Amino acid sequence: MLSVDHLTKDFGNGRGLHDVSVQFPAEQTTVIVGPSGSGKTTLLRHLDFLETADAGRYRFDDLDYDLSQPLTKQEVLAARQKLGIVFQSYNLFPHLTVLGNIIEGPVHVRHMAKAEAVTQATTLLAQVGLADKASAYPDELSGGQQQRIAIARMMAMQPEYMLFDEPTSALDPELEVEVLRVIQQLATAHNSLIIVTHNMAFAESVADHIVFVEDGTIGYDGDPHTFFAQPTDRIRRFLAAGTFTA
Amino acid sequence: MSTWTIIEKSLPSLLVAMLKYTIPLTLISFALGLILAVLVALIRISESHNPLMRGLKGLAWFYVWIFRGTPLLVQLFIVFFGLPALKVNGHALIELNAWTAGILTFSLNTGAYASETIRASIQSIPQPQWEAAYALGMTRPKVLWRIILPQAARVSLPPLSNSFISLVKDTSLASGITIIEMFQVSQQFAALYYNPLVSYSLVAFLYLMLSTLLTVLQSYLERRTSRYVRVGQQF
Numbered sequence: 001m002l003s004v005d006h007l008t009k010d011f012g013n014g015r016g017l018h019d020v021s022v023q024f025p026a027e028q029t030t031v032i033v034g035p036s037g038s039g040k041t042t043l044l045r046h047l048d049f050l051e052t053a054d055a056g057r058y059r060f061d062d063l064d065y066d067l068s069q070p071l072t073k074q075e076v077l078a079a080r081q082k083l084g085i086v087f088q089s090y091n092l093f094p095h096l097t098v099l100g101n102i103i104e105g106p107v108h109v110r111h112m113a114k115a116e117a118v119t120q121a122t123t124l125l126a127q128v129g130l131a132d133k134a135s136a137y138p139d140e141l142s143g144g145q146q147q148r149i150a151i152a153r154m155m156a157m158q159p160e161y162m163l164f165d166e167p168t169s170a171l172d173p174e175l176e177v178e179v180l181r182v183i184q185q186l187a188t189a190h191n192s193l194i195i196v197t198h199n200m201a202f203a204e205s206v207a208d209h210i211v212f213v214e215d216g217t218i219g220y221d222g223d224p225h226t227f228f229a230q231p232t233d234r235i236r237r238f239l240a241a242g243t244f245t246a
Numbered sequence: 247m248s249t250w251t252i253i254e255k256s257l258p259s260l261l262v263a264m265l266k267y268t269i270p271l272t273l274i275s276f277a278l279g280l281i282l283a284v285l286v287a288l289i290r291i292s293e294s295h296n297p298l299m300r301g302l303k304g305l306a307w308f309y310v311w312i313f314r315g316t317p318l319l320v321q322l323f324i325v326f327f328g329l330p331a332l333k334v335n336g337h338a339l340i341e342l343n344a345w346t347a348g349i350l351t352f353s354l355n356t357g358a359y360a361s362e363t364i365r366a367s368i369q370s371i372p373q374p375q376w377e378a379a380y381a382l383g384m385t386r387p388k389v390l391w392r393i394i395l396p397q398a399a400r401v402s403l404p405p406l407s408n409s410f411i412s413l414v415k416d417t418s419l420a421s422g423i424t425i426i427e428m429f430q431v432s433q434q435f436a437a438l439y440y441n442p443l444v445s446y447s448l449v450a451f452l453y454l455m456l457s458t459l460l461t462v463l464q465s466y467l468e469r470r471t472s473r474y475v476r477v478g479q480q481f
Contacts, residue, residue, distance in 0.1 A: 010452075048381055077383055081383040087374060091375065093375065093378070094392055095400070104382065105383065137474040157382060197319065
């Protein structure tokens, strides 16, 4: 189980996170939604220590960190090696081929034998539907393909939790679907997922657990059915804003 | 004496000087300078706050400041003629032969310029590349070595080639500290045959050939290291 308690981060100008406590259950899909600038991406980035919190408590299985103290590199690594993240802008390594991207972590961080890493990468590439792209460079692929490679790269580390930071926000609707399908497969297979998204239809279809973030605080934390079927006024306004009516 | 006779008589000695001094001086100094430059660049971008690293950062800044801010010829003169004047009990503290003084000064000078090139190249790699690598569980040295430096190398290739080509030509300054390199030899021929135009044009041509060779090498390396990027406009 991964959780944060009383997580606080002040970016100045009133933005950040204010006393946020959330539990992310294992083997479930938690979807984080909320208006732009509400802090949902910030919350996700804190889980992987890509941001430094001002205060709070971080618990992940046997790890238990007081975030008001500076963490050691080993403490940060211990958490990061149990997590994988997929970024909005893919962030593939452009100087490595698709295969090179996927085996980079297993070979150079987990010290897996190269042959074994390649075999695993081949399986993952087939799983994301890009078996024929192993020797391509990221620059030669579409956005949707790059994001599926990024998912394969993350899966190659066999993380306990898979984090997705607006994974389809940079994609056309057609390309978005191919990425969402891959994520949906992961969700269906009872992996532990935490997804930040603007796509409400997708959120509703995959979420076991919804977290609504607003102005750096948690506006809702619970089951998706209640969230979508019996929203509070604030949530109703948020959901309505995402629906275009001519 | 005809132009062709002068060329015929001086070319062998000039080529020997090129092979014995100009080329080794350039290659050794550039290799040492490049190693120094990477170290200095890494020190200057370090985010560590420990006192040792802060001291090193100050030192690196001072080094680049001095070697970029003073003429190379003056640096050569200080190292070769100046340092032996430092005496303890009448004995010179540091006494370098011309060859050592030349290599040392050219390496330090190249290192100062190249360190700025490499620092800028490292800093030109977008922050998300660091994040993606950290997220895989890499330590900072591993991120630098596996992800950032290979990309920075591509970016720094054209400006480093500039430094390399400058260095080839700058080795002519070593004639000022008694090294019998190519330009020194051409000066001797100019005095011998009373035809400075021919002698100096000939040596200029030889430098041009060396630079051209390096330019070809640069194009080759640029093509090789840019395999993964789509360069140029695609309309």
